[in-house]
Amino acid sequence: MSIEATCTGCSSVLPAGARFCPACGQAVTVDPAVEERRIVTVVFADLEGFTSLAEHRDPESVKELLDACFDALVPVIEAHGGHVDKIIGDELMGLSGAPSAHEDDADRAVRAALALSGALATVDPGLRLRVGVNTGEVLAGAVGPSSGYTVTGDVVNTAHRLVSAARPGEVLVGDRTRQLASAAVECELRGD
Secondary structure, three states: OOOOOEOOOOOOEOOOOOOEOOOOOOEOEOOOOOOEEEEEEEEEEEEEOHHHHHHOOOHHHHHHHHHHHHHHHHHHHHHOOOEEEEEEOOEEEEEEOOOEOOOOHHHHHHHHHHHHHHHHHOOOOOOEEEEEEEEEEEEEEEEOOOOEEEEEOHHHHHHHHHHHHOOOOOEEEOHHHHHHOOOOOOOOOOOO
16 A cells, blocks of 8 residues: 655655655655655675674673674764664664665765774774675565564565675675766676
């Protein structure tokens, strides 16, 4: 079910998928109760080797370390205009383009992804991240029993597969992300 969206600034009706209000130019923020298709860039970050590290630590120590790691990583996503969608175990999923959109969401997401390793090094220089970034169409809105806002679609799955393929310390980006990122972000072909 789709509900007609209106601009929070001027109350004009927004066309489907609008990132900016055509009447006043304000960036569109998604109402979690409204489901809509959007172009989003997903950033997945995984703490490399954390599972084996946690096996030999007290649970309180593991929680303290995770808290410190995410206290350093979350602000990086937010500083680049992104939104932290979820944290599951030792993984973080961030979004650029939902619930708020910017003209340069892919670029912002790549820059955030590149800055994550430096932020993590301030917590523990021995920890490394594997990061995957992918851009494409998703369905954004409330999902599940808690009706929490999130995005769904193959773009999310592909971003997670990029994390699995990344080496420790590496950021892998999907082709559409690479195409949308600014020329100031240098990419190197890694393979299929």
